[in-house]
Amino acid sequence: MENLDRAHLDGLVAQELQDYQERHPRSRELHENARHLFARVPMTWMNKWPGGFPLGFSSAHGALVTDLDGHELVDFALGDTGAFAGHSPPALVRAVRERIEHDGGVTTMMPTEDAEWVAAELSRRFGLAKWSFSLSATDANRWLLRLVRLATGRPKILVFSYSYHGSVDETFVVLGEDGRAHSRAGNVAPAVDPASTTRVVEFNDLEGLARELRHGDVAAVLSEPALTNIGIVLAQPGFLEGVRELCDETGTLLILDETHTFSAGPGGATKRFGLRPDAITIGKSLGGGVACGAYGLSEQLAQRVRDAARSGADLVDVGGVGGTLAGNALSMAAMRAVLGEVLTDDAFGPMEELATMFGDDVRAAIESHELPWSVSQLGARVEYRFAHPAPLSGGASARSADAELEHYLHLYCINRGVMLTPFHNMALMCPATTLDQVRLHGEVFREALDRLAR
Ligand SMILES: Cc1ncc(COP(=O)(O)O)c(C=O)c1O
Numbered sequence: 001m002e003n004l005d006r007a008h009l010d011g012l013v014a015q016e017l018q019d020y021q022e023r024h025p026r027s028r029e030l031h032e033n034a035r036h037l038f039a040r041v042p043m044t045w046m047n048k049w050p051g052g053f054p055l056g057f058s059s060a061h062g063a064l065v066t067d068l069d070g071h072e073l074v075d076f077a078l079g080d081t082g083a084f085a086g087h088s089p090p091a092l093v094r095a096v097r098e099r100i101e102h103d104g105g106v107t108t109m110m111p112t113e114d115a116e117w118v119a120a121e122l123s124r125r126f127g128l129a130k131w132s133f134s135l136s137a138t139d140a141n142r143w144l145l146r147l148v149r150l151a152t153g154r155p156k157i158l159v160f161s162y163s164y165h166g167s168v169d170e171t172f173v174v175l176g177e178d179g180r181a182h183s184r185a186g187n188v189a190p191a192v193d194p195a196s197t198t199r200v201v202e203f204n205d206l207e208g209l210a211r212e213l214r215h216g217d218v219a220a221v222l223s224e225p226a227l228t229n230i231g232i233v234l235a236q237p238g239f240l241e242g243v244r245e246l247c248d249e250t251g252t253l254l255i256l257d258e259t260h261t262f263s264a265g266p267g268g269a270t271k272r273f274g275l276r277p278d279a280i281t282i283g284k285s286l287g288g289g290v291a292c293g294a295y296g297l298s299e300q301l302a303q304r305v306r307d308a309a310r311s312g313a314d315l316v317d318v319g320g321v322g323g324t325l326a327g328n329a330l331s332m333a334a335m336r337a338v339l340g341e342v343l344t345d346d347a348f349g350p351m352e353e354l355a356t357m358f359g360d361d362v363r364a365a366i367e368s369h370e371l372p373w374s375v376s377q378l379g380a381r382v383e384y385r386f387a388h389p390a391p392l393s394g395g396a397s398a399r400s401a402d403a404e405l406e407h408y409l410h411l412y413c414i415n416r417g418v419m420l421t422p423f424h425n426m427a428l429m430c431p432a433t434t435l436d437q438v439r440l441h442g443e444v445f446r447e448a449l450d451r452l453a454r
Helices: 004-022 024-031 044-048 090-103 113-126 135-150 206-213 237-250 270-271 299-307 329-342 347-370 395-398 403-414 436-454
Strands: 056-060 064-067 072-075 130-134 157-158 173-175 181-183 198-201 218-222 253-257 277-283 293-297 373-378 381-385 426-428
Touching: 004 395, 004 403, 044 064, 056 173, 072 436, 090 329, 113 130, 113 270, 113 277, 113 293, 113 329, 130 135, 135 253, 135 277, 135 293, 135 299, 157 206, 157 403, 173 198, 173 395, 181 198, 198 206, 198 403, 206 218, 206 237, 218 237, 253 270, 270 277, 293 299, 347 373, 347 426, 347 436, 403 436
Parallel strands: 157 198, 157 218, 218 253, 253 277
Antiparallel strands: 056 064, 064 072, 130 293, 173 181, 277 293, 373 381, 381 426
């Protein structure tokens, strides 16, 4: 960000880092002593937390987590949506215990009654007829991309620049300044250049989309209804309807990834905005943290897949769609508990109200310091960005990133008992989030900006 006193910011970061390190000796020890973990953490992205080492995890209930040093934090990260249902909600605990302890058996190769219940509930919410399951949103996307290529006989997909759909090879493509598709910076040893599998345009650019789809080689557009992994980039009025029309005109399928935009309501952004995708992918939150994922197909697409598979595509064994543990009994029981008793139709209204209040606090602090920042909200999810007005595309949003400023704000919050998502300035409300917790963030955020302004 221009006009920011960088030397002053450096000083603030140094102070917060020192406080963080002094407050968290056991977390530091955990990291330093992890000699058998690659990069000292169970998953390399855990090193993305600010402070030089991640907080060690001890316990979590509702919207609160306790770190290894005994500090309780309000959790607005919620496992980057994996814990959107809150941590260990009683209905989930009951269902998991019943499945493992009482009924017995986690994975068997046999379907359970829960599976049809969950599929029916997803159909009711999202409007798609047929569902299948995975253990992650990544796999739901991967497998569905194969199915849409099979159904259409077309080789490519189209994504919006700076979108994220999990570690799916075809999606790591951004639009370069030269207007061409490029492998995203940092893409780890791709098997093929993803620019050869994928077309890319900026979000909210219908003209660009029309131009790319006219080639007639795109099986499906894969998009979130709003980008949520490069800040929240909301669709302009008419954009999503325009995407649908262009897909229809060019015989292209439309996949909506609702993994994060589920925050928009019980039927995600699809139901809220009356969207008409051919397929949906979703994961993370459905199982309350128990590994799960799902993809839904319209009746028509399901029939096209079945017809196309007659040519010999193997949908049952080693054709490249599916996983041994996918659809396992525990995963299905967890999803049933979460959809049936936690993230219910009635749960979303209060979560959205809290997200609005969170955004109001942030906006008020930003305005009082006349900072050129913006706040975007999608239901229970809210995020601020160092740009005003809010960016309309992934590229514009990427250009507004400020790693040092983000580092400062996240550290400042953690040192005062508030946790934001390390990859974003994102806050998510769960059914257990309270107004006091939201207000605490408001106070801490305002203080952080006061110090920034001196
Ligand atoms: C929109 C979206 N889709 C898919 C994924 C992949 O989820 P997972 O890493 O749980 O497979 C993510 C992860 O952040 C996501 O944000």
